[in-house]
Amino acid sequence: MAQVVLADVLKHYDTLENVTLTGYRNPPALNHVSLTVRDGETLSVVGPSGCGKSTLLKVVAGLEYPNSGKVYFDDVDMTDIKPQDRGVGMVFQDYALYPSMKGRGNLQYFFEVHQRTQEEMDTKVRATAELMGMGFELLLGRIPDTLSGGEKQRVAIARCIVRDPTVFLMDEPISNLDAKLRERTRTEIKKLLQKFNITTLYVTHDQQEAIFMSDRIAVMRQGVIEQVGTFDEVYFNPANLFVATFIGTPPISIVPATLSDGAVIIGAARLPMPEWMHAASLPREVRLGVRPEGWIISQNDGAGVPVNVSHVERLPTERAAFVSGTLANTTVRALAPLDYPQVEKVWLMPDWERAYVFDAMTEAALHVPGVPELF
Amino acid sequence: MPVISVSNLTKRFGEKIAVNDISFELGGQEFLVLVGPSGCGKTTTLRMLAGLEPVTSGEILFDGRKVNDIRPKDRNVAMVFQDYAVFPHLTVFENIAYGLRSRGVSSRIINERVPAAAKMFRIDHLLKRKPRQLSGGERQRVALARAMVRDADVYLFDEPLSNLDAQLRHQAREDILTLHREKKRPSVYVTHDQSEAMALGDRIAVMRAGRIEQLGTGSELYERPRNLFVAYFVGTPSINLFDATLQAQDGAIFAVTPAFTVRLPDETKEKLQHHVGRPVKLGIRPEDLHVPKQAPFAVSDDNTVKGVVNVIEPSSTGCSVYLSTMGASSRDFVATFRVRVPATYLGKEIPLAMNMRKVHLFDAETEQSLIS
Numbered sequence: 001m002a003q004v005v006l007a008d009v010l011k012h013y014d015t016l017e018n019v020t021l022t023g024y025r026n027p028p029a030l031n032h033v034s035l036t037v038r039d040g041e042t043l044s045v046v047g048p049s050g051c052g053k054s055t056l057l058k059v060v061a062g063l064e065y066p067n068s069g070k071v072y073f074d075d076v077d078m079t080d081i082k083p084q085d086r087g088v089g090m091v092f093q094d095y096a097l098y099p100s101m102k103g104r105g106n107l108q109y110f111f112e113v114h115q116r117t118q119e120e121m122d123t124k125v126r127a128t129a130e131l132m133g134m135g136f137e138l139l140l141g142r143i144p145d146t147l148s149g150g151e152k153q154r155v156a157i158a159r160c161i162v163r164d165p166t167v168f169l170m171d172e173p174i175s176n177l178d179a180k181l182r183e184r185t186r187t188e189i190k191k192l193l194q195k196f197n198i199t200t201l202y203v204t205h206d207q208q209e210a211i212f213m214s215d216r217i218a219v220m221r222q223g224v225i226e227q228v229g230t231f232d233e234v235y236f237n238p239a240n241l242f243v244a245t246f247i248g249t250p251p252i253s254i255v256p257a258t259l260s261d262g263a264v265i266i267g268a269a270r271l272p273m274p275e276w277m278h279a280a281s282l283p284r285e286v287r288l289g290v291r292p293e294g295w296i297i298s299q300n301d302g303a304g305v306p307v308n309v310s311h312v313e314r315l316p317t318e319r320a321a322f323v324s325g326t327l328a329n330t331t332v333r334a335l336a337p338l339d340y341p342q343v344e345k346v347w348l349m350p351d352w353e354r355a356y357v358f359d360a361m362t363e364a365a366l367h368v369p370g371v372p373e374l375f
Numbered sequence: 376m377p378v379i380s381v382s383n384l385t386k387r388f389g390e391k392i393a394v395n396d397i398s399f400e401l402g403g404q405e406f407l408v409l410v411g412p413s414g415c416g417k418t419t420t421l422r423m424l425a426g427l428e429p430v431t432s433g434e435i436l437f438d439g440r441k442v443n444d445i446r447p448k449d450r451n452v453a454m455v456f457q458d459y460a461v462f463p464h465l466t467v468f469e470n471i472a473y474g475l476r477s478r479g480v481s482s483r484i485i486n487e488r489v490p491a492a493a494k495m496f497r498i499d500h501l502l503k504r505k506p507r508q509l510s511g512g513e514r515q516r517v518a519l520a521r522a523m524v525r526d527a528d529v530y531l532f533d534e535p536l537s538n539l540d541a542q543l544r545h546q547a548r549e550d551i552l553t554l555h556r557e558k559k560r561p562s563v564y565v566t567h568d569q570s571e572a573m574a575l576g577d578r579i580a581v582m583r584a585g586r587i588e589q590l591g592t593g594s595e596l597y598e599r600p601r602n603l604f605v606a607y608f609v610g611t612p613s614i615n616l617f618d619a620t621l622q623a624q625d626g627a628i629f630a631v632t633p634a635f636t637v638r639l640p641d642e643t644k645e646k647l648q649h650h651v652g653r654p655v656k657l658g659i660r661p662e663d664l665h666v667p668k669q670a671p672f673a674v675s676d677d678n679t680v681k682g683v684v685n686v687i688e689p690s691s692t693g694c695s696v697y698l699s700t701m702g703a704s705s706r707d708f709v710a711t712f713r714v715r716v717p718a719t720y721l722g723k724e725i726p727l728a729m730n731m732r733k734v735h736l737f738d739a740e741t742e743q744s745l746i747s
Contacts, residue, residue: 208689211689232715232717315691316573316593318692339594374716374717375668375723
């Protein structure tokens with residue numbers, strides 16, 4: 001068990017020919033990243049591909065060496081410690097099992113390399129097999145080629161657990177599985193993580209998975225951590241426009257708005273300012289953010305901003321529909337009842353208690369709804 | 376005149392009755408879905424329509440003409456199967472063309488129609504391949520294209536999406552609706568998946584043990600289920616059911632459960648009067664439990680149920696919240712919201728407002744609805 005700390009980590013991937021007298025030609029993969037993963041917590045790292053999330057994991061594992069900055073496990077500086085001596089267990093997207101060894105061999109390998117006793121090895125392997133639950137014993141006798149994707153991943157996870165890691169690192173561990181299996185496997189992994197209470201860094205591009213797996217979420221973009229918080233915090237209190245758009249599916253609608261003379265002007269429509277906006281000191285030009293469930297949709301002329309409907313997507317199982325249209329050159333999506341009529345035009349009014357306001361230039365959040373008190 | 380008319384259709388396999396005296400009619404361009412748990416007789420019904428299974432008794436009419444004794448190939452039906460049923464030794468082109476060739480359609484028409492149908496289902500670049508070189512989704516589209524090139528009177532689908540994974544299924548549904556809209560002929564579609572039925576069917580027949588329990592539009596089945604089986608089968612998450620007793624008090628009727636007591640709407644009083652004092656099942660759909668502050672009706676103790684939050688599951692339209700009632704005979708139930716419920720409510724007891732106009736009541740013994 002340990003707390004993992006990254007302190008001001010900088011990591012460039014540029015090769016020598018890309019480094020000129022004026023510095024690096026490409027932006028760094030990790031741009032002065034600082035992050036604390038609390039003891040025993042599962043922290044998910046999400047972000048678009050290329051944002052540096054896998055690099056972050058590799059730096060913690062010791063597979064990549066940072067250009068500057070430090071990695072600590074508790075108070076111990078790990079930056080110069082070799083990967084095999086860090087006590088981390090890593091699970092990869094492609095499993096990375098030793099193909100020539102049976103399941104048992106994969107689990108035993110660590111003990112053989114580190115020249116532990118036969119007795120310790122047997123005890124550990126047996127205990128791990130028990131922890132992994134029903135049917136795992138059977139996988140131990142098979143070579144990886146004969147295992148399904150889900151089974152391979154179970155063996156890979158067991159291979160991590162058997163060595164008592166202080167930190168668990170998972171890089172998209174279930175992305176290669178099909179949808180049904182993914183759901184089952186993620187439940188299984190979550191149960192295991194809860195059982196062991198090991199500090200875990202979990203990298204994924206799937207935010208549903210991140211919500212399900214983790215205590216907190218770190219949202220990354222271009223080598224920078226934009227925000228760290230619980231799902232509720234990044235959803236209701238996003239630090240900036242990027243976090244707001246990245247978190248939440250379908251995404252939040254962002255429309256340019258002008259605040260003037262007690263009115264919110266969107267396109268040609270003037271909406272009266274809500275109470276709180278009068279009191280807040282906001283610039284004239286802003287970006288207004290409204291999530292699909294945050295629009296009040298109406299067929300009455302004048303009840304909000306007119307929007308030409310381009311598409312009504314009906315979700316019979318969810319008993320709901322998404323009404324989409326274009327507003328000020330951006331796509332807006334509003335949640336409506338399943339039987340909402342196929343009309344050409346609707347009027348959308350933000351539910352002001354659930355609206356977000358961002359700075360038009362810096363994209364920083366100027367007003368967020370906050371975690372709601374529903375009950 | 377209906378295009379397909381089925382009356383008193385029955386099928387026995389020895390002692391076992393697979394389809395028990397069912398009747399329905401199907402209009403010109405209608406999409407009918409037969410849905411039910413496995414063994415309910417839905418596939419047998421479809422196979423009798425196709426002529427693949429002889430009828431024990433009853434009648435099947437296509438355009439007013441009795442087809443009971445007409446052989447499958449002379450019925451002019453097109454069928455799409457769960458396992459695609461593509462010929463492994465034929466190319467994609469020949470698979471699509473097969474039904475036309477066997478009916479002596481000219482090569483000129485075949486060379487016109489096959490590429491057009493292949494294009495519609497995005498397999499026009501695969502026409503020279505053999506099925507084993509295709510993915511499951513592509514094979515399924517070959518089967519759809521094969522149905523598309525035919526001018527059949529009726530289109531039949533036997534669980535065509537069950538072998539596809541979730542992501543492909545969504546697109547394949549659209550493909551099936553494309554075929555249906557293009558052909559403007561009746562389609563009958565069999566599935567065990569109620570969400571698929573709701574997404575596809577103009578009308579849906581819910582089957583159980585060889586009988587049609589209810590036939591209607593998705594909304595009718597969802598909002599006015601005739602019995603407990605239909606109510607529970609339709610909708611995800613499933614309808615919440617509570618054991619209750621009806622009691623008359625102060626001129627109103629109340630449903631009393633160990634965890635809560637709610638006042639039933641006055642409109643239902645007449646229908647419920649004879650059941651006062653009797654055990655019933657109270658059903659409430661997850662979406663008809665509201666955050667009290669946001670409920671579109673007046674909230675009081677008479678329409679409130681309390682529960683402890685166990686799990687909050689986000690969805691694309693908000694979230695599902697799984698709760699348990701407090702007390703000795705604790706019951707699990709679920710509510711779906713159009714807002715995200717923050718995780719801070721996990722483990723807390725919260726009140727939910729029940730939309731009493733949406734409450735379903737069923738006789739505890741006969742399981743028939745008492746109000747619809």
